[in-house]
Structure formats: C-alpha cells, structure tokens
Amino acid sequence: xxxxxxxxxxxxxxxxxxxxxxxxxxxxxxxxxxxxxxxxxxxxxxxxxxxxxxxxxxxxxxxxxxxxxxxxxxxxxxxxxxxxxxxxxxxxxxxxxxxxxxxxxxxxxxxxxxxxxxxxxxxxxxxxxxxxxxxxxxxxxxxxxxxxxxxxxxxxxxxxxxxxxxxxxxxxxxxxxxxxxxxxxxxxxxxxxxxxxxxxxxxxxxxxxxxxxxxxxxxxxxxxxxxxxxxxxxxxxxxxxxxxxxxxxxxxxxxxxxxxxxxxxxxxxxxxxxxxxxxxxxxxxxxxxxxxxxxxxxxxxxxxxxxxxxxxxxxxxxxxxxxxxxxxxxxxxxxxxxxxxxxxxxxxxxxxxxxxx
Amino acid sequence: xxxxxxxxxxxxxxxxxxxxxxxxxxxxxxxxxxxxxxxxxxxxxxxxxxxxxxxxxxxxxxxxxxxxxxxxxxxxxxxxxxxxxxxxxxxxxxxxxxxxxxxxxxxxxxxxxxxxxxxxxxxxxxxxxxxxxxxxxxxxxxxxxxxxxxxxxxxxxxxxxxxxxxxxxxxxxxxxxxxxxxxxxxxxxxxxxxxxxxxxxxxxxxxxxxxxxxxxxxxxxxxxxxx
Numbered sequence: 001x002x003x004x005x006x007x008x009x010x011x012x013x014x015x016x017x018x019x020x021x022x023x024x025x026x027x028x029x030x031x032x033x034x035x036x037x038x039x040x041x042x043x044x045x046x047x048x049x050x051x052x053x054x055x056x057x058x059x060x061x062x063x064x065x066x067x068x069x070x071x072x073x074x075x076x077x078x079x080x081x082x083x084x085x086x087x088x089x090x091x092x093x094x095x096x097x098x099x100x101x102x103x104x105x106x107x108x109x110x111x112x113x114x115x116x117x118x119x120x121x122x123x124x125x126x127x128x129x130x131x132x133x134x135x136x137x138x139x140x141x142x143x144x145x146x147x148x149x150x151x152x153x154x155x156x157x158x159x160x161x162x163x164x165x166x167x168x169x170x171x172x173x174x175x176x177x178x179x180x181x182x183x184x185x186x187x188x189x190x191x192x193x194x195x196x197x198x199x200x201x202x203x204x205x206x207x208x209x210x211x212x213x214x215x216x217x218x219x220x221x222x223x224x225x226x227x228x229x230x231x232x233x234x235x236x237x238x239x240x241x242x243x244x245x246x247x248x249x250x251x252x253x254x255x256x257x258x259x260x261x262x263x264x265x266x267x268x269x270x271x272x273x274x275x276x277x278x279x280x281x282x283x284x285x286x287x288x289x290x291x292x293x294x295x296x297x298x299x300x301x302x303x304x305x306x307x308x309x310x311x312x313x314x315x316x317x318x319x320x321x322x323x324x325x326x327x328x329x330x331x332x333x334x335x336x337x338x339x340x341x342x343x344x345x346x347x348x349x350x351x352x353x354x355x356x357x
Numbered sequence: 358x359x360x361x362x363x364x365x366x367x368x369x370x371x372x373x374x375x376x377x378x379x380x381x382x383x384x385x386x387x388x389x390x391x392x393x394x395x396x397x398x399x400x401x402x403x404x405x406x407x408x409x410x411x412x413x414x415x416x417x418x419x420x421x422x423x424x425x426x427x428x429x430x431x432x433x434x435x436x437x438x439x440x441x442x443x444x445x446x447x448x449x450x451x452x453x454x455x456x457x458x459x460x461x462x463x464x465x466x467x468x469x470x471x472x473x474x475x476x477x478x479x480x481x482x483x484x485x486x487x488x489x490x491x492x493x494x495x496x497x498x499x500x501x502x503x504x505x506x507x508x509x510x511x512x513x514x515x516x517x518x519x520x521x522x523x524x525x526x527x528x529x530x531x532x533x534x535x536x537x538x539x540x541x542x543x544x545x546x547x548x549x550x551x552x553x554x555x556x557x558x559x560x561x562x563x564x565x566x567x568x569x570x571x572x573x574x575x576x577x578x579x580x581x582x583x584x
Contacts (some may be wrong), residue, residue: 001462001475002460002463002464002467003455003467006456007454007455009455010454010455010497011455159408191555203564205376215418232524235383252365263451264453264454267451268453268464269436269455270410270412270445270447270469271439271440271445271465271468271513271514272439272441272443272465272468272469272517273436273440273441273468274433274437275437277468349412350407350412350413352447352451353403353406353407353412353445353447353448353525
C-alpha cells in the first residue's frame with residue numbers, strides 16, 4: 001500500500017469526491033435499510049413474532065389454498081385434523097381483520113386479532129382477555145389514553161381493556177387482541193384465517209394434501225399480508241439498484257484512474273513491480289477509499305436514522321441496518337474496482353523506455 | 358561479465374514483412390565499465406536497451422545478466438531479475454508524481470519486500486551522494502528542476518544496488534551544462550558502485566566521460582571509436 005496511500009494523499013480531491021459519492025450512497029442505503037425494516041415491522045410484527053414455527057392457510061371447498069390472510073379461512077374440521085395429527089405440537093387458530101377502535105380520546109385504525117392467550121404478545125400489565133375484553137398495545141394505550149379497565153368500542157361493540165401488551169402491528173395498523181369468539185362477533189367473520197402450528201414430528205405435507213391447506217414457515221407467511229411482498233420488494237429493488245450503481249460508479253472511477261496511471265504503472269513494472277503487486281496496491285487503494293466512504297455514510301445514516309426513528313417514522317435501527325450496507329458497499333465496490341484494475345496486467349513496461357510522458 | 362549480449366537478433370512486424378531492429382548485436386560490459394552507445398534515431402539504440410533490460414525477448418541470441426540467461430526465465434523471474442539486478446535510468450525522469458524523492462527510492466525497496474521506513478536514511482544518503490540535498494529529498498517531482506529530477510531518476514535506478522545500469526538518453530531534456538553534470542555523475546557512480554553501465558544517447562557532445570563508445574547503425578553495433 002506504499003504507493004496507493006501516497007496516491008490518495010496526492011490526489012485527495014479526486015478521492016474525496018469519489019469517497020463522498022460512496023458516503024452518499026451508503027447513507028441512502030442505510031436509510032432505506034432502516035425504512036425497509038421499519039415498514040416490515042409495521043406491516044408484519046404481529047405475524048413475525050407469533051410464538052409458532054409454521055402457519056397453515058386454508059381455502060373454501062374446491063378452491064386451492066393460497067398464502068393470503070385475506071383469502072384464507074380454516075374450518076373447525078381442518079383445525080381438528082391438524083390437532084389430531086400424530087406427533088403434532090401445538091395448534092392454535094387465529095383470525096385477523098381491520099377495524100376501528102374508539103376510546104374517550106378518539107378513534108384509531110387497528111388490526112384485531114382473535115386468538116387464544118398463548119398467541120398474545122408479552123403482557124405489560126393486566127391479564128389476557130376473556131370474552132368481551134380486549135388487550136391493546138402500549139402505543140395504542142398511550143395515544144388513546146387507555147388503561148386496564150377502560151372501555152372502548154371495536155367494530156361497534158363495547159369491550160373492556162383487560163391488558164396492555166408489547167406493541168405489535170399488522171398491515172401498518174397497531175394490533176389489539178381478543179378471544180376468537182369475541183373477534184368473530186366484532187368482525188362478523190365466520191371462521192379464523194389461519195392456524196399457528198408447532199409441527200413436532202407430524203407429516204405436514206400429508207396433512208396439507210388431505211385437508212386442502214397450505215403450510216408455510218412463519219417467515220414465509222408474511223407474504224400473506226396484503227401489500228407486504230410488493231412493499232418490501234420495491235424497497236429491496238431500490239437497494240439493489242443503489243448497490244449496482246455504486247459498483248458501477250466505483251468501477252468507472254478506477255477505470256479512469258487506472259488509465260491515468262498507465263505511465264506510472266509502466267515505470268513500476270519496468271523497475272520490477274509484478275502485476276500482482278500493482279493489483280494488490282490498487283485494490284488496497286479501493287478498500288481504503290470504500291471503507292472510509294462507507295463508514296462515514298454509515299455514521300451519517302445511523303445518526304439520521306436515530307432522528308427519524310424518534311420522530312415516529314417506521315425506522316428500524318440496528319447493527320444489521322448499518323453493517324449490511326457497509327459490507328455490501330465495500331464488497332460490490334471492490335468488485336467494480338477489481339474489474340477496472342484488471343487492465344493493469346495489460347500495461348506494457350516497455351512504454352516506460354524512451355516514451356515521452 | 359555483468360552484461361553480455363551475444364549475437365542478438367530482434368525483429369518487429371512491419372506490414373507483411375519484418376523489420377530488423379537488432380542484427381546480430383554482441384556486447385560485453387564489465388563491472389565498473391561505462392559504455393556509451395550512440396547512433397541516429399531509429400538505429401536500434403532503444404531496442405538494444407529494451408533487450409538488455411529484459412523488456413523485450415530477442416528472436417535469437419543470448420542475454421546474460423550477471424551470468425543469468427534471460428531466455429531461460431519466465432515472466433515472473435524476469436520481473437524479479439529487473440528488480441534485483443538491473444537499474445534503469447529513463448529518458449524522461451519518469452518519477453511518480455505522488456511520491457517525494459525519498460519515497461521514489463523507498464517504493465523500489467518496497468517492491469523488494471523491504472520496509473520503506475527502514476531504508477529511509479539510506480535513501481537520503483544516496484540522494485545526497487547524487488547531489489540532492491537541502492531538503493530537496495522531500496520534494497515531489499514538480500517541485501524539482503529537470504536536472505534534479507534526473508538525479509532522483511539515477512538514485513532510484515541505483516537504490517537496489519544493481520549490477521547492470523541501463524541509461525536511456527539521460528540528457529535529452531537538459532541543457533548542455535546540466536547534461537554534462539549528469540553524464541559525469543553517471544561515470545562516477547559506475548566506478549563507485551561497480552555497475553556495468555550502458556548509456557544510449559544521440560548527443561555526441563556527452564561522450565568524454567565514457568570508457569568506451571560504440572555506434573549503432575541500422576541495428577548493428579559498429580566498431581568502437583575512441584572515447
């Protein structure tokens with residue numbers, strides 16, 4: 001890295017400009033990562049944190065089952081068949097529907113879950129709901145000034161708040177939890193949407209075939225939330241494009257830089273530098289520039305994310321939010337640089353002899 | 358013998374035929390001997406230097422550097438041979454713009470696997486011995502005069518303590534007085550360092566310092582004339 005570092009010092013304007021581009025792209029990717037995570041959480045945390053390994057989707061007789069909470073319905077017979085399957089672990093049915101919760105201080109859109117107490121998020125205060133009761137998340141309780149024992153209207157029916165739970169949400173609406181029977185009354189639904197299953201040693205494929213159901217992992221079940229896949233796909237596509245743009249920009253920079261350095265490279269080769277030495281030197285230069293740019297971008301992204309997260313925007317700030325963009329930026333940028341500096345091998349040291357510079 | 362070229366033939370493609378750049382050239386240069394090769398443009402001087410530097414492989418003939426036959430080496434070994442045994446003084450100084458004078462020499466040491474910091478004082482001493490003092494060792498090429506750049510060029514070529522020193526038109530960018538100083542310096546370091554030095558030049562006014570003068574005409578080394 002002897003020559004590489006001195007080149008950076010000497011051409012600091014050019015490297016600062018390129019580093020700034022890397023910083024900006026990294027900052028943008030960190031924001032997008034945080035936003036993607038935040039939106040994913042807002043759209044799916046009720047499902048993503050269900051205490052079950054798999055989710056079973058059903059379908060009306062004659063129709064093919066599909067991974068969709070909106071279109072899925074599980075009959076009592078299907079639930080019983082899963083519960084009776086040899087080797088099966090836990091089987092719990094649950095339903096979800098969008099509704100409106102109205103308290104003394106106003107109304108808010110909520111996702112209403114009808115589920116047994118086992119599927120509830122951790123209870124902060126109070127007790128799991130019984131018939132005619134509802135458990136609300138901390139944020140709903142704070143925003144609507146609710147407490148255990150308060151009365152709220154959900155779907156036109158008055159329910160008593162039995163518990164404050166950890167925050168969960170579904171389809172960007174905070175979740176509230178009640179019993180399956182109360183849920184059916186509140187939403188008018190005739191059957192639960194899905195089963196939360198711990199499969200144990202049961203043959204789920206055979207069960208699916210026999211019961212006309214589709215069992216998927218809890219993570220795969222997130223695709224059954226309306227709009228979730230499209231939303232996440234769009235954001236991930238933007239991230240992918242940003243990474244690709246970054247690799248191209250870095251590759252283009254090092255292509256131009258290598259062309260500009262051809263005379264120097266020829267001299268170094270003439271005095272005994274191997275192509276391997278020169279490529280290592282050039283890649284070290286790329287790593288230094290990429291690491292500095294990406295880390296600066298990550299710091300800015302982290303600070304900006306903390307501000308955004310505090311302002312109520314759905315933004316998840318964690319180690320992965322920062323580390324993944326930095327690592328991917330450095331690796332893809334390095335790949336772009338590697339393609340560019342390959343041309344070092346084709347520089348003829350003979351051009352250093354007798355050539356006017 | 359530090360440098361030995363024997364019956365070297367080098368041709369280049371030129372349309373449908375081949376152009377002969379070196380036509381049976383033989384040359385022996387002993388350690389501490391300063392040989393000048395003169396000739397007009399296109400006579401084959403640069404080709405001679407390129408072959409001696411192992412940058413070109415001749416069609417036939419032998420090139421021995423310190424007794425080592427360049428033809429028997431692969432690319433990697435030839436690169437190592439240039440790094441360890443051959444010093445090249447380029448026509449233009451060909452210094453790296455980003456490095457100070459000392460760093461130009463340290464870079465050569467780094468190629469050899471030496472730690473740049475460990476050779477810094479030796480680099481400064483060598484630069485001082487070629488006349489670069491008063492803090493000029495820490496200047497970059499654009500902060501030095503043409504003559505000073507050429508001194509750094511020479512010091513860089515010497516830093517790996519080569520047995521063969523190949524010098525390409527060292528005075529072409531200098532005025533007569535500075536050119537004379539540079540050639541005098543080359544003659545001195547050839548004796549002090551015991552290098553087998555070959556200098557190609559078209560400037561016949563700079564030949565008095567050479568031990569031997571050869572003339573290249575149409576790819577052939579002509580009879581030596583008195584220096």
